[in-house]
Amino acid sequence: MKKVVLFKSVSEDYEKVFSDQKYEVIFVEPLQFEFINLQELGEKLQRDDYEGLILTSPRAIEAVAKCWSPSKFVIWNTKRIYTVGEASSHKTKLLLGLEALGATTGNAANLATLIAKENVDTSKFLFPCGNLRSETLPDMLSDKGMTIDAITVYETKENENLRKNLMELNDLMNPCCMVFFSPSGCEYIYRQLQTFNNKLSTLPHFAIGNSTAHKIENLGVEIAGIATKPKAENMLESVEQYFRTLKPCS
Known part of the structure; x- marks a missing residue:
């Protein structure tokens, strides 16, 4: 089953939409408030x-x-x-x-x-x-x-558990892509990814909207897709459209 990382708090809507299409969803909250x-x-x-x-x-x-x-x-x-x-x-x-x-x-x-x-x-x-x-x-x-x-x-603020969560993703989870939901989340995630050797930076990156996408691009990373609307269904479609053109990830 394909694993997708959603950098957001747990959401029943996203869980259902992605799970219905045979994705295993991994939620990682990069922020705290x-x-x-x-x-x-x-x-x-x-x-x-x-x-x-x-x-x-x-x-x-x-x-x-x-x-x-x-x-x-x-x-x-x-x-x-x-x-x-x-x-x-x-x-x-x-x-x-x-x-x-x-x-x-x-x-x-x-x-x-x-x-x-x-x-x-x-x-x-x-x-x-x-x-x-x-x-x-x-x-x-x-x-x-x-x-x-x-x-x-x-x-x-940055979630105090972010670095530990990212290292677990890198070493144990083997995800096929990552979805970003806020510019500040992108910044905190990449700040931590620079502190250890990781495979995550090479994964396809998806964004919920243009401002988040621009932030990712400003970090020097290519965007694989942007949701047309800030909804789970549209985010899934962006991911699916990208992988339809490539060899499916495992």
């Missing part, structure tokens, strides 16, 4: 001068959820909530009870375009984010005249 500024976030969530809320990562949604009180924050029921991807949209509904827009946009640039199209230029949005956020979305909306109130609500 620390939530910060939650009191300030809670105070901002009580204000009524925002047109909406922008949530571009699962961790940002979790940060809001840690402050969330449906009775206290009832004002958000009438405001626009934007997310990137269907998974984040589902998480927003599950944790916050709010319907989100933008689930099919797929990336920050497309989401920014949608927000600019649906809102007036003087709109103000609350943007909880991480310390390694991309400036694509706030820059695009600021250029339109919108006010983006960004607050850092979590810090991204």
